[in-house]
Amino acid sequence: MPELPEVEVTRRGLARCLEGQVLVGATIRNAQLRYPVPEQLADTAPNLVLALVRRAKYLIIETSRAAIIIHLGMSGTLRYLSVATAPSRHDHVDLHLSQGGCVRYRDPRRFGAWLWVERPGAEAVNWWESDERLRQLGPEPFDPALTAECWYRATRGKKQEVKRWLMDGRAVVGAGNIYAAESLFLAGIDPRRSVGSMGRVRYARLLEALRRVLDQAIEAGGSTLRDFVDDRGEMGYFQHSHHVYGRAGKPCLLCATELRQIRQGQRTTVFCPVCQR
DNA sequence: CGAGCAACCTGCATGC
DNA sequence: TGCATGCAGGTTGCTC
Numbered sequence: 513m514p515e516l517p518e519v520e521v522t523r524r525g526l527a528r529c530l531e532g533q534v535l536v537g538a539t540i541r542n543a544q545l546r547y548p549v550p551e552q553l554a555d556t557a558p559n560l561v562l563a564l565v566r567r568a569k570y571l572i573i574e575t576s577r578a579a580i581i582i583h584l585g586m587s588g589t590l591r592y593l594s595v596a597t598a599p600s601r602h603d604h605v606d607l608h609l610s611q612g613g614c615v616r617y618r619d620p621r622r623f624g625a626w627l628w629v630e631r632p633g634a635e636a637v638n639w640w641e642s643d644e645r646l647r648q649l650g651p652e653p654f655d656p657a658l659t660a661e662c663w664y665r666a667t668r669g670k671k672q673e674v675k676r677w678l679m680d681g682r683a684v685v686g687a688g689n690i691y692a693a694e695s696l697f698l699a700g701i702d703p704r705r706s707v708g709s710m711g712r713v714r715y716a717r718l719l720e721a722l723r724r725v726l727d728q729a730i731e732a733g734g735s736t737l738r739d740f741v742d743d744r745g746e747m748g749y750f751q752h753s754h755h756v757y758g759r760a761g762k763p764c765l766l767c768a769t770e771l772r773q774i775r776q777g778q779r780t781t782v783f784c785p786v787c788q789r
Numbered sequence: 790c791g792a793g794c795a796a797c798c799t800g801c802a803t804g805c
Numbered sequence: 806t807g808c809a810t811g812c813a814g815g816t817t818g819c820t821c
Binding site: 514515518546569583584585586587621623624625645679681688689690691735737738739740757780 | 812813814815816817
Binding site for chain 2: 546585619672739
């Protein structure tokens, strides 16, 4: 489910309910996610929420004691409940707030992850990135320091297919299978094209398309394919704006050619063989 | 070192 | 109806 837009939609919604609130422990019903859910979460010592931050597809709850880092995996959702209701089968974690509400994590497939990073004594900017998994992430798509020229220079002589390159987290973070396919369509680039064969013009189009599609998806509340919901349990509606993802065999919205489906590194790619070159 | 691929887990759509 | 198969938004960690 969640690529960058869905994580950002969740962050924005949750920030309103959580910032300035005090966490007072957690109920962990099933600790078995990608890694065991950290036991420190259940500690009832008051823990002030200072900020909610997103880095790539990670959500970071910065508190007075630690950073609680959450990855939603394929099927994770975080919802704010002002009144606790009976949990259902895949509601694995509740974070309790001093005022009585809670944040509930649901994740049927359990590919998600929760990490606890202690606040260090001598504090640096973005200190939670001391975690190995966050440290090695590539640039944020909206970072002004990321330019088409960076991409152009980094790819000379490389043969990797552009769709796999876009998704692998080194050139840029946040583009998963939906938004990689969509931005390649909007940029008019064949997903099989090798990155070394692309010039500055194509990189400029691609970066612009990626930023636009991520922006619009965030504004639309994300894409709900099966189970994504925001902090209030509301579905996104950007799935209605997909041009290629999930539309194999249907006509291209620009030229009516039948959209083609291929496999690239275990993932399905849909594209228009006429519009994308 | 990079690329390719299986694995992690549940639910749902499809086809026999 | 029931069962087997394949596929799904992501990442890790193992091979070659």
